[in-house]
Amino acid sequence: xxxxxxxxxxxxxxxxxxxxxLHKRKVYNLALQYTQNQExxxxxxxxxxxxxxxxxxxxxxNAQLSTWIYRITINxxxxxxxxxxxxxxxxxxxxxxxxxxxxxxxxxxxFDHPGALLEQKEALExxxxxxxxxxxxxxxxxxxxxIEQKSQAETAEIMELSIKAVESLLQRAKNNLKKKLxxxxx
Amino acid sequence: xxxxxxxxxxxxxxxxPPFLWTRIQQKIKVEQENRLSPAFAYLLGLSxxxxxxxxxxxxxxxxxxxxxxxxxxxxTMNLLPNNELYK
Numbered sequence: 001x002x003x004x005x006x007x008x009x010x011x012x013x014x015x016x017x018x019x020x021x022l023h024k025r026k027v028y029n030l031a032l033q034y035t036q037n038q039e040x041x042x043x044x045x046x047x048x049x050x051x052x053x054x055x056x057x058x059x060x061x062n063a064q065l066s067t068w069i070y071r072i073t074i075n076x077x078x079x080x081x082x083x084x085x086x087x088x089x090x091x092x093x094x095x096x097x098x099x100x101x102x103x104x105x106x107x108x109x110x111f112d113h114p115g116a117l118l119e120q121k122e123a124l125e126x127x128x129x130x131x132x133x134x135x136x137x138x139x140x141x142x143x144x145x146x147i148e149q150k151s152q153a154e155t156a157e158i159m160e161l162s163i164k165a166v167e168s169l170l171q172r173a174k175n176n177l178k179k180k181l182x183x184x185x186x
Numbered sequence: 187x188x189x190x191x192x193x194x195x196x197x198x199x200x201x202x203p204p205f206l207w208t209r210i211q212q213k214i215k216v217e218q219e220n221r222l223s224p225a226f227a228y229l230l231g232l233s234x235x236x237x238x239x240x241x242x243x244x245x246x247x248x249x250x251x252x253x254x255x256x257x258x259x260x261x262t263m264n265l266l267p268n269n270e271l272y273k
Contacts, residue, residue, distance in 0.1 A: 004214065020207060028202035042209075045202060049210045050217065115198040123193055146194040174191065181190055 004053040016056075020049055023066065027073045029115065033143045034077035036113045036128050044080050048073050070158045078136050130180040138173035145170055 004016035014022070027048050031041035051072050059068055111125040131139055137159070144155045145166075156166045259265075 017207075020210070024202040024206065025199065028206075029199050032200070033197075042203060042206060045206055046210050046213055050213050053214050054217070113197070114200045117196060117198070120193055120196060124197070127191070127194065142191070142194070146191055147197050149195065177191065 004056065016053055019052065019065070019069075023069050024049075026066070027069060030070065030073045030143070030148065031077050032113055032115060033147050034074075034081060034139075036111050036125075038112050038114060040080065040084075044073070044076050047080070048076050051076065064157075067158055071160075074140055074158070078140075081132075127177070127181070130177055133180065134173060134176055137169060138176060141166060141169045142173050142177065 024045065028041055028045045031044035031048070032038070035041050035044065048069070052069060055072075059065070111121070111128065113124065113128075116124045131142060134142070140159060141155060144150045144158060145152065150158070152163050152166050152170070155161075155170075156163045159166065161169070
């Protein structure tokens with residue numbers, strides 16, 4: 001990986017492998033919050049670090065490296081989810097023309113979050129089902145504040161918003177989520 | 187009273203699988219092997235522009251040549267190169 005090593009040492013004393021070791025857990029867990037699926041989270045984690053290697057020269061050092069990596073992870077996760085949804089739609093359309101084709105079987109999303117406690121699995125699956133229906137920015141703010149336990153200031157830095165904007169977004173997200181959960185129960 | 191969303195903070199952080207590092211290295215290696223070198227890309231672009239330029243030159247020369255040929259024919263046969271029939 002001469003490319004990573006070269007870009008790296010001119011800007012930062014850490015090697016690419018050291019960066020990976022420092023941030024792999026954060027990236028993997030953040031990807032898990034978006035996908036709730038180990039396989040997908042592994043895929044996203046790989047893509048994130050490949051992207052970090054390729055774009056290290058663009059890192060302007062006006063933010064923390066961890067913040068930058070967080071942003072890449074969020075973007076990669078959202079792109080991955082959108083691509084998966086597109087594939088599902090395409091699979092549905094093609095299944096109309098070739099219903100018996102094994103390739104056209106729907107990819108049923110499985111809730112496979114290793115961080116979920118067994119006794120809470122059902123409740124979490126329900127919450128994530130509704131969380132996944134929120135707009136991207138609302139979903140992100142809930143994940144960062146409620147699951148990743150980031151402060152509003154840290155969340156604002158990652159999302160490149162003001163603290164007030166994060167506050168307002170969080171309130172909207174919580175209200176929407178509660179509404180969906182209440183409707184589901186009723 | 188416990189909020190329904192409080193359950194989200196109970197989610198545990200887990201370790202990334204150890205095989206990911208090998209896969210990442212592999213992916214980066216493949217990307218580097220497939221990448222076009224900048225020099226080759228510039229050469230390709232330049233060749234393409236040159237080809238278009240040459241084509242344009244040939245077409246304009248042919249058009250000009252065709253126009254001057256028809257004028258020569260008209261002159262040789264004393265054909266009026268204009269619409270003045272009764273000059």
